[in-house]
Amino acid sequence: MSILANRDQLVKEAITLGRAENAKPTALRYQYYLQLNCLEFKVTDFILAREGTACVNDRFEPSPASGVDSSHYLTLSDAEKDETTSGTAVISSITWLLERERGDVELRKYSGTLDHPRYSDKQGATINAFQHFTYLYSNETLVLADIQGKSNIFTPLYLHRSSESHDPKSQAAILFDLMSHTATGGSGTGDQGEKGIQTSLDQHECVQKCALLSLKPLREPEALDANEEDNDSNSE
Ligand SMILES: [Zn+2]
Incomplete structure (x- = not known):
């Protein structure tokens, strides 16, 4: 997916x-x-959360737990990544639905x-x-x-x-x-x-x-x- x-x-x-x-x-x-x-x-x-980096100068890399391979992520088009920014943060579209343990x-x-x-x-x-x-x-x-x-x-x-x-x-x-x-x-x-x-x-x-x-x-x-x-x- x-x-x-x-x-x-x-x-x-x-x-x-x-x-x-x-x-x-x-x-x-x-x-x-x-x-x-x-x-x-x-x-x-629950909380809907997205992975990202705090600093716009850092390149975003998916976490290992996301199951998205970092090298594969780099090959995706901007549309496929659909990253956004907020202040200095880069927010990816890799999304989690977080619930209490x-x-x-x-x-x-x-x-x-x-x-x-x-x-x-x-x-x-x-x-x-x-x-x-x-x-x-x-x-x-x-x-x-x-x-x-x-x-x-x-x-x-x-x-x-x-x-x-x-x-x-x-x-x-x-x-x-x-x-x-x-x-x-x-x-x-x-x-x-x-x-x-x-x-x-x-x-x-x-x-x-x-x-x-x-x-x-x-x-x-x-x-x-x-x-x-x-x-x-x-x-x-
Ligand atoms: Zn009934």
Whole structure:
């Protein structure tokens, strides 16, 4: 993938994280209103960063971690590099999406690209309802996919000023590396457009939280009636 294509993908990934984060407070307000426990998950903090040099007289060289070979970089055209300057700094287009170190804790996968299971535990069911909520919140133009999170976050002492770390024993899952299916199909890697949205709608089986949030059903009433007995027999 070219430097610019990689930059564009990371910007899209950041937008998806931002959309999820943006939807969450609205979902939480509903939950607060309904006096539900709503601390089962958070969306990761992140920074979009670009490599560069502090001095315009220094030639920029990609870091080894970027995977961009220095000698190859030199052969690229100005358009392919798309470097910019800020004061005396040279800023390359080699872009990183930086997130907090999560530590070696268990990763839980809630959904795949085209696989959206229903969960009966509290945290999983909250994710189910959040998926349903974000679809409606987006005016039916977006579903979240590839949802994964880590619990029991490891937080170094020097990061304790951050909002995520006020409760180091927090069991909330931190969601990261999200993707989405959107009506335009343009939200980044893996976005399968309408097909991806429809697959999610077909597979979603409402949990109790969906009803508590008064979310509009995603399927016709007949289809919901057929599932109702199953739903009632599952405890959450
Ligand atoms: Zn639902």
